[in-house]
Amino acid sequence: MQEAPVHLPSENLSDAILQQLKYGLGKDAAHATRTDWRLALSLAIRDRIVDPWFASTRTTYAKQGKRVYYLSMEFLIGRLLEDAAVNLGLMDEVTAFFDERGLDAKAVIADEPDAALGNGGLGRLAACFLESMSSLGCPAHGYGIRYEHGLFRQSFDDGRQVEAPEDWLSEPHAWEFERAEVEYRIGFGGHVAEENGQTRWYPGEAVLARAYDTPVIGWKGAWANTLRLWSARPEQIFDLSRFNAGDYYGAAHQEALARTISRVLYPDDTTDEGKRLRLKQEYFFTAASLHDILRRFDSEYDDLSLLPEKVAIQLNDTHPAIAGPELIRILHDERGLSFEQAVEIARGCLAYTNHTLLPEALERWSVGLMAHLLPRHMQIIERMDALHAEAHPDRHVRLIDHGDVHMGPLAFTTAHRVNGVSALHSELMKDTVFAELNRLHPGRIVNQTNGVTPRRWMLSANPRLSALITEAIGDGWVGDLEQLQQLEPLAEDAGFVEAFAKAKRANKADLAAYLGKEGTGVDPDAMFDVQIKRIHEYKRQHLNILQTIALWQEMKDDPKGDWVPTLKIFGGKAAPGYFFAKDIIRLINKVAEVVNRDPDTRHLLRVAYPANYNVSLAERLIPAAEVSQQISTAGKEASGTGNMKFALNGALTIGTLDGANVEIRELVGAENFFLFGMTAEEVVARRQVEGHAWQAISADPRLARALEAIRHGTFGHGFGGIVDNVSGPDYFLVSSDFTDYWRASRELDAAYRDPKAWTRKAILNVARSGWFSSDRTIRGYMADIWDAKALSVD
Ligand code: CJB
Incomplete structure (x- = not known):
């Protein structure tokens, strides 16, 4: 019998994995390594995402739905295989497949490198949001940077932290699709000229931003969105004349410089060179994303005034705040709208999330650096600053102060909504860093308390407790976490209390065994x-x-x-x-x-x-x-x-x-x-x-x-x-x-x-935590900030 070609994935998951192993990876089952199995499994599962992914895109076009774009310097996605398998309901089949071959499915899943494209809470929140947007059917794209090296690997030497580069791309990455045809030229530096009453920016140098797409499948596989990450490439691969003259370093110089932009997450910004690179990264991914957003908009509509109705752009902290001046520049300089119209349309699309009140974390860029790297944007910021001062002469908020551009106030004034991430934080924003702006623009600050996806943080991470909960109240809680409330009466049920304590004890024993391997003798009691x-x-x-x-x-x-x-x-x-x-x-x-x-x-x-x-x-x-x-x-x-x-x-x-x-x-x-x-x-x-x-x-x-x-x-x-x-x-x-x-x-x-x-208290914590699902948070953003509607594939 002839085998099915690999692009027609078999209905049967086992066959699909074996096909991918053979035709996708060129490996024979008898010689497959754990990584081969993991890649074959990932590709077989990815194949199952493609149809719902296409269907989601077609539905969004057909229904002319409003699209949400989540711009973030960080997406701390970790491993993707289990998320996808769980959301597609394939975990039992996966386990059975590896059991039959005497392999440990868990070990195969744990073979995947942890994609650490973020530092901490901010990046992990973006990852939970992506999953929730897909689970809810909110038509969305995540946009970020495809860092070659994510957050450093930590080890200890005599108790001291030692940092080593992280290298998640050293093995093939199963989840992404490279889009060689989606490439934008991103300029830096150069000069600005007035021509026939129009302002033009002529960048002095440029790099190319190339798209890599990762589909993100939601709960029960009903909807899939895209995480599009940009990788930097040189315009000219290398300088042939220098190469021919024997100057091999010089020939590769431009390439190395261009690729540096997407090389590392958060470069050290304590030096001037570091700062310059960070600002370049921010503009690089923001500009590429805006080009892409407008290209998609242009393919459907020809009236720019419709932008705020069709496009919501969320700025995850101020890192992409240059989106304001960039969108105004495109609409005014390149598309011919008046400056005022451009500002209004940009503001209608943009919203900004603040994640910290720590003064040292609020971004500022020196006017000198901004003017050097982004001369036209600096002019636009100056004009915005002047307009703001003119509109509010008795007020003292400045976008530019003491020689620095303040990205918080810039993001605030170019956004129609600004949100904090917990009730207390949003109130403190109104009382402290944004007190003055809040008085000028009452109602612009709203709260959206953060949340976490229950699929990863309960169903995948805690299978024992998940099984117990499902046994008690059914599995509706996974897509509607507030159903956990039904557990409340069980806090008084001796049998449930005992089973709950047993599940926790077993989780502790697992961790004790793991920590034991790390050299710490641990008593699971x-x-x-x-x-x-x-x-x-x-x-x-x-x-x-x-x-x-x-x-x-x-x-x-x-x-x-x-x-x-x-x-x-x-x-x-x-x-x-x-x-x-x-x-x-x-x-x-x-x-x-x-x-x-x-x-x-x-x-x-x-x-x-x-x-x-x-x-x-x-x-x-x-x-x-x-x-x-x-x-x-x-x-x-x-x-x-x-x-x-x-x-x-x-x-x-x-x-x-x-x-x-x-x-x-x-x-x-x-x-x-x-x-x-x-x-x-x-x-x-x-x-x-x-x-x-x-x-x-x-x-x-x-x-x-x-x-x-x-x-x-x-x-x-x-x-x-x-x-x-x-x-x-x-x-x-x-x-x-x-x-x-x-x-x-x-x-x-x-x-x-x-x-x-104690266990009763623990059960009540679980039963009453349903509100902290990121599904609830995303519904809040959709209603209060984006004005976006959930769609479903017919
Ligand atoms: N946060 O992780 C970061 N990085 C920053 O640069 C600023 C803030 C954290 O964001 C989380 C998501 O909103 C918050 O939960 C956390 O409190 C905050 O520190």
Whole structure:
């Protein structure tokens, strides 16, 4: 019998995988490696996405639906294979296929490199949003950069963070389609000229942006959208005359420079060269995306005034904020609309999400750099600034201030909606960074509390709990997470409580075995207490480790005391140039070394810090967690999304009233949440108190003793900076919040001593977390910001 050609995928998944192995990869089953199997499986599954993908595109054209474009420098998508298999309902078949061959489906799936095209919460949010937009049938494209190297790989050397380049593209990437024909020329520099009353920009150099498409399939496979990532290429591959003259480096120079633009995620921007490259990256992907958006619009409509009705462009933070001036430039300079019309249309399309109030993270570019790289855009920004000043002469908001272009105000004034990412954060935006702009444009700021996709963060990551939930209430919760409310009465059902505790225990045993491989002996019956996120002073991992040191000291004083055996887990990376955060990492690792080998306490307290925290590691840690550490200085964490994943998976939060913790506590109930610390208002007042850190330390002997131990070298040397900081300026109020954190931590221990009551609280956390689905968040964006409608394939 003749085999089906590979482009006609077999109806039967097993046959399709074997066909892909043979015809797609040229491998024979007898010699296939794990990677071959993974690629064959991925290609077979990708084949099954193509039809719904095409059907979704055809439907959007046929119904002339409004399209949403999500522009983001980061998409922290992690592994894609399981997402796709789960959403297509193929997991059982996949497992059976590999079982039959004596292979472990999980290991095959885990062979996929973790696509780390993002730093943390902002990038992961974009990935959850892509999945939710597809699950809801919202016609959308994600636009970003196809970084050759994602976020660095972290290892530890004597406790210190060491960074190595990440190399996810070193193996074939099964999910993308290269679109050689979709290529745009992106200019930089050069000059601006006035010609016959029109302004023209003549860039001095240019690179090409080439599209790579990844289909994103939604829940139950009903709809698929596209993630389109841009890769930079030189206009001229290499300089043949230089090559022929023997100047091989010189011949390749232009190519290397062009490709640098999409080489690495977030290059170091502490040097001028770094800054220049970052701004180039931002313009590169934003301009390519806008060209693409307008090309698609032009293929359907010939009236530019329809743009806001047909196109919604969401700016994920200010990184793509140059979209405002670029769209105005195209509409005015190239399409001949008046400047005012161009501004109005651009504003009708654009909306901006703010993700942080930290002043150091609000982007600014020097006027000199902007004028050099993007001379026409600088003129447009100047004109916008002048228009704004003219319209509001008594106000002081400037887009350009002290020689810098301020991207926050620029994004605000070129957008029709600006949103924060939790209720508290959106209110603080109105009171602080955007207070003046909010007065001028009341109603422009709206809130859209973040969410997470339940497909990845429950169904895939926590199969045991998912099965239990489905058994209890059916599987409707996967597409409608608020159905988890039906679990509430089961918190009083002894059988369910027991089954829930059993599932958590099994997840902990899995994690203990994994951490065991990493060299940390772990008791699966200990309380698993987890803090995973980027390392930052405002997230206060140092508060957690100080409390851990104090706990260890008390345990040592009284090893026979009634302690709750605890495993403290940390995970996270520090920015390579953030030396204070790197000291915190080293301190945690050094405390782990001392504590884990202490014969007096090692049965009571362990500290684990698995290296290279990423999406896949989060998928292991969160289902096994019992305590979720969300302890940022109030007013600093815009939202948090890890906090939602933990609550959804039945961990109890110990946290401050910050970001979305506030909403989590309201929903899960104050009695199922361990609150401590100052409020955002109290934080501001406390900073005004002279010597606040010293006062706090003098009043709390536990804190004084823990700091003393660090200073005296119990954990090695070189931690004076941390001690001095929390005893002196202590901007993030580690010392002032310590005593209350200790109290809440001991209350947590007390609650853990009653396993049934604890499990009931955990169940209520799950039952009441349905609102944190990113499906709810995307519905909010569609209704309040994009005015977009969900479609379905007929
Ligand atoms: N966030 O991950 C980043 N990167 C930034 O540059 C600024 C903010 C985070 O975004 C998340 C998604 O909105 C928030 O949950 C988180 O609080 C914020 O720090």
